[in-house]
Amino acid sequence: MSAPFHTDVATSTSNQTAAAVTSSRRRRLADQVRDKTQLAGIVAVIVVLVVIFQIGNPVFLSPGNVIELLRSGTLYFIVACPATLVLVGGGIDFSAGAVYATGGVSAALLMVAGIPWPIAVLLGVAIGAVLGILNAALSVYLKVPPLIATLGVFFIASGVITVMTGGNSVFGFPATFTDLGQGYLLGVPFLVYYALVIGVVFWVLLEKTTLGYNARAVGGNRAAASANGIRVRKHDLIVYGIAGGVAALAGIMGAARFSSADPAAGGSGLTFQVVTAVIIGGTSLFGGIGSIAGSALGALLFATINNGLAVINVNSLWQNIFVGAILVFAVAIDQARRGRQFLSRK
Amino acid sequence: METADRLVPALELRGISKKFGRVTALEGVDLTARSGEILAIVGDNGAGKSTLIKAISGIYRPDDGEILVDGQSSTFTSPADARAAGIATVFQDLALVECLDVSTNMFIGQLPKKGWFVDRKRMDAESRRFLDELKVTVADVHTQIGMLSGGQRQIIAIARAVRAGARTVLLDEPTAALGVRETKHAADIITALREAGNAVIVVSHDIEFVFAFADRIQVMRLGRVAGVRKTAETTREEIISLITGTKQEATA
Numbered sequence: 001m002s003a004p005f006h007t008d009v010a011t012s013t014s015n016q017t018a019a020a021v022t023s024s025r026r027r028r029l030a031d032q033v034r035d036k037t038q039l040a041g042i043v044a045v046i047v048v049l050v051v052i053f054q055i056g057n058p059v060f061l062s063p064g065n066v067i068e069l070l071r072s073g074t075l076y077f078i079v080a081c082p083a084t085l086v087l088v089g090g091g092i093d094f095s096a097g098a099v100y101a102t103g104g105v106s107a108a109l110l111m112v113a114g115i116p117w118p119i120a121v122l123l124g125v126a127i128g129a130v131l132g133i134l135n136a137a138l139s140v141y142l143k144v145p146p147l148i149a150t151l152g153v154f155f156i157a158s159g160v161i162t163v164m165t166g167g168n169s170v171f172g173f174p175a176t177f178t179d180l181g182q183g184y185l186l187g188v189p190f191l192v193y194y195a196l197v198i199g200v201v202f203w204v205l206l207e208k209t210t211l212g213y214n215a216r217a218v219g220g221n222r223a224a225a226s227a228n229g230i231r232v233r234k235h236d237l238i239v240y241g242i243a244g245g246v247a248a249l250a251g252i253m254g255a256a257r258f259s260s261a262d263p264a265a266g267g268s269g270l271t272f273q274v275v276t277a278v279i280i281g282g283t284s285l286f287g288g289i290g291s292i293a294g295s296a297l298g299a300l301l302f303a304t305i306n307n308g309l310a311v312i313n314v315n316s317l318w319q320n321i322f323v324g325a326i327l328v329f330a331v332a333i334d335q336a337r338r339g340r341q342f343l344s345r346k
Numbered sequence: 347m348e349t350a351d352r353l354v355p356a357l358e359l360r361g362i363s364k365k366f367g368r369v370t371a372l373e374g375v376d377l378t379a380r381s382g383e384i385l386a387i388v389g390d391n392g393a394g395k396s397t398l399i400k401a402i403s404g405i406y407r408p409d410d411g412e413i414l415v416d417g418q419s420s421t422f423t424s425p426a427d428a429r430a431a432g433i434a435t436v437f438q439d440l441a442l443v444e445c446l447d448v449s450t451n452m453f454i455g456q457l458p459k460k461g462w463f464v465d466r467k468r469m470d471a472e473s474r475r476f477l478d479e480l481k482v483t484v485a486d487v488h489t490q491i492g493m494l495s496g497g498q499r500q501i502i503a504i505a506r507a508v509r510a511g512a513r514t515v516l517l518d519e520p521t522a523a524l525g526v527r528e529t530k531h532a533a534d535i536i537t538a539l540r541e542a543g544n545a546v547i548v549v550s551h552d553i554e555f556v557f558a559f560a561d562r563i564q565v566m567r568l569g570r571v572a573g574v575r576k577t578a579e580t581t582r583e584e585i586i587s588l589i590t591g592t593k594q595e596a597t598a
Binding site for chain 2: 204208209210212213214216217220221223224225226227228229230231288289
């Protein structure tokens, strides 16, 4: 691999510089192509699945089913957005499923107690943010690895809401609130628009802001990020706080969508599907690398599999077999990518 | 340089001590770094050089002692504090993020902003300019650090320290992984830093490098200062005997 720049000016003729520029451009192009290749791979898998499902049952691509498919994917995608930020930052959040349920149940209990829904929603999001900050605090101050800290918070949060509700769903919300989860605009559910807005916000956050740059630095090399003046602990607290708040918000949207908040909603199923969707979307399990577009495709793949298997009447238990295979494959690609990039240097 | 700058050291340590459990890494360490001067810190493995650098750069907090920047007593609770005080450190492991590009690495921790967003254009243009000033020919500031050689990384790391507007630059083993030509280039940059009026502190194992470029040499041994010499007034033999402890000096 030829070096993209010269350290010795005296010997660097314009000829060599030109060659270096060309080789660097070529490599950048190769990088982009490789990143795009992974995303294109997911698109290809989705297309193949769509064809299979469409042949299996022509209802699959009917407008009604496509909208249902998109809607079923939105809540996963909304949780996947901050999860992408967490993973890029070198962390992992297994508490998302329980924080999702906690957000829904908290807002629901507050609304049932007569508190106006906007305040109930804000408080629900705040509770989620606090749980997220708790995740980060456990790993930052008590040195509990994020995997264990977030797993602990998962069990504690889901335990608390199960005890508080006796395991029963909470319902009886004002219509203005449930309309927000069930309404349509131009034939498309509100939820899909929420997901779009949140997706754009997180894309900007990750690609254009200091928080996103810092996440890549912290996830890419935590010690280097810290040595260069990034306050890594504060960064973790913010990122996990955002993740908790958004997971809770998704749970509240779910409560509005179904007119009830189930303490068993989300759960480990949501946690694993979200993490898997993000990783399938090309976000590295080891931090530093990842994109919102990839996570959107990962979530779409999930929604397609879930919906398609149901539409062609395949036992939904098969779903896990597909997902497991795709996950392992996606991580193998990630490893190969990292290997090629970084093992070549010595 | 004005005389006032000479009188007040850019960086001064007084009686710095650091313990890790029952292990004493530093004990009563003094250090004086002046503008326009290269101070070399030498010593055997375990002499406390790395701990000393980490104390100055805010990674470790000394248990005892005082750090003065331009004569002002300062406390660093994080690397960000040290940077804010004008002290930049180029670590042995370089502290670059491999999966990020050259210009992002140049600005980590101090990203330029335009409104709410990172000013990518300015970042790229300034990176270019700084690398040009250091006579580093970079084809593309978007190249990932992971693609560069050890020497190229070293130079990027030094360039970053300069860019950060540091007045005191610490370099931890700047030539450890470099070839002959890269070492020469690193030395040129270090000399340029001195000429620009920075206080430069270099931790190095490379005695030849130290004698060629340092103005003063501070020898560390077992967590204490074994001696400080002007390069012009000492010999390799004396420095080596201070390092190994065959020549003892009464420390205050």
